[in-house]
Amino acid sequence: MTQFRKQALVAALAMASTAPVFATDSVQHTSELSVMGVYIEPDSDRTDEYGSAARIIYGLRLDQNWWVEPQFTTGVMETGIAGATDFYHQELGADISYRLFGDAEFTPYVLVGGGLSRNDVANDRSKEFAGYANAGLGLLTSPLTESGLRLRADARYLFDTFSDNYSDIQIGLGITVPIGVTRRQIVEKVTVIERPVVVESERVVQLADSDNDGVVDGVDQCPNTLEGLQVNAVGCVDTAEAQSVVLRGVTFEFNSNRLTANARDILNRAADALNGQTDLKVELAGHTDNVGSESYNQQLSQKRADAVREYLIEMGVNAGQMSAVGYGESQPIRSNDTEEGRERNRRVEFNVVSE
Incomplete structure (x- = not known):
């Protein structure tokens, strides 16, 4: 058996990912x-x-x-x-x-x-x-x-x-x-993730962190956490305060509430996250830009939020963990004066309900 040195050097190696996000x-x-x-x-x-x-x-x-x-x-x-x-x-x-x-x-x-x-x-x-x-x-x-x-x-x-x-x-x-x-096409980069690396003797052993939440798999009690959400020491989403993440890539067919194939891939990961932490409750929030009438946009955003919730239920998520709310054009995050701004305003958010 190989003898390891008594002391171990712990280093943090930044592993950058530039894979494009699914964008409409x-x-x-x-x-x-x-x-x-x-x-x-x-x-x-x-x-x-x-x-x-x-x-x-x-x-x-x-x-x-x-x-x-x-x-x-x-x-x-x-x-x-x-x-x-x-x-x-x-x-x-x-x-x-x-x-x-x-x-x-x-x-x-x-x-x-x-x-x-x-x-x-x-x-x-x-x-x-x-x-x-x-x-x-x-x-x-x-x-x-x-x-x-x-x-x-x-x-x-x-x-x-x-x-x-x-x-x-x-x-x-x-x-x-x-x-x-x-x-x-709006293309964004995934944020840089820092992963802990343990150096023993003269070889490098990287501890696995499958969901990239900063908690290694051996300790992580809530696998498949969505990136962008804060977790506690055991890798579960912290519900002490409200937090939110945009489900980038959850898109719909033109002027309808039918999910695209890319949207289903993203929602499959969201389903894994909810099934991995059954005490987590979320609001699925639908938003639109200001093109069209206010009442039309309100109805469309509600239909799209409902469609996301129904799909997650089909993937085995407990219906009691989720509510669906359409906000229409009332909560823009960018100016609607540009096409890029309107693109960012058409979104679905995963809002953690604080306890």
């Missing part, structure tokens, strides 16, 4: 393309019949709510006279639109704009370029596919200066697809 992509559309079919109710002075048209719109985002939308519309208005005087009508112009809820699930909007119109009456030399102005109300549905495709509908009042001036009603329905996307 922040996706914001910077431009989009809309294609719509249009039903036209013409001015009665123009014709007593109806019209139809096709419209293509290129949308360019100015900020969270405002868009500028150049567009082209071409169509025909029937006169009811066979083979004679149908009105062929085109519009080339641009609108400014305001979307009430930004990128929220359901987005009503208002628009106003104008441009150049062309009216061409078949079998008639009367061809004229004129001007038009329009105003309208519409809505965009929530995304229907992973690519972001949405349904779009609007109703417009159009004033055309052609001839004696005409006032038409246009009702459009179509699809909108994002074509310009900005992505940002």
Whole structure:
């Protein structure tokens, strides 16, 4: 058997980990393309019949709510006279639109704009370029596919200066697809962890600390503690005072309470921590940014906090150890004026309930 020296040297070696945390992509559309079919109710002075048209719109985002939308519309208005005087009508112009809820699930909007119109009456030399102005109300549905495709509908009042001036009603329905996307990913580093090392004789023996809480496994009575929480001398979370840690990486599908695969991996570790200390009680707190209405964000944060609690119960955690509370947009930790700040405000916290 190897003889060890009578004295041992104890040293602390810093072992740095730079593994990236699971972070959600922040996706914001910077431009989009809309294609719509249009039903036209013409001015009665123009014709007593109806019209139809096709419209293509290129949308360019100015900020969270405002868009500028150049567009082209071409169509025909029937006169009811066979083979004679149908009105062929085109519009080339641009609108400014305001979307009430930004990128929220359901987005009503208002628009106003104008441009150049062309009216061409078949079998008639009367061809004229004129001007038009329009105003309208519409809505965009929530995304229907992973690519972001949405349904779009609007109703417009159009004033055309052609001839004696005409006032038409246009009702459009179509699809909108994002074509310009900005992505940002928040990546953080795990904090440096110091592990005790015992030097005996001429070899180094590192004492195992599986959950990196500063208490070696041979002493640790509460294994799998979440990093960031203070523990006592035997490795259990100290509940003498309130403390909190953000469950970084617990994310959800767009505008829903469905957990992503990465979120389940993080919550599996949280389940191990709660199962390893059955007297630990926590509040699962859901938070959002300020995009959308306050009531919508409150409801979404509560649904997401409930989803986390339900998943942990499925992983065997005692339901009595956890409560779920949604705080909506009321407790930001960063400014909502930047995309990075809004990303940090969308979070789930693991709040220890003090005894």
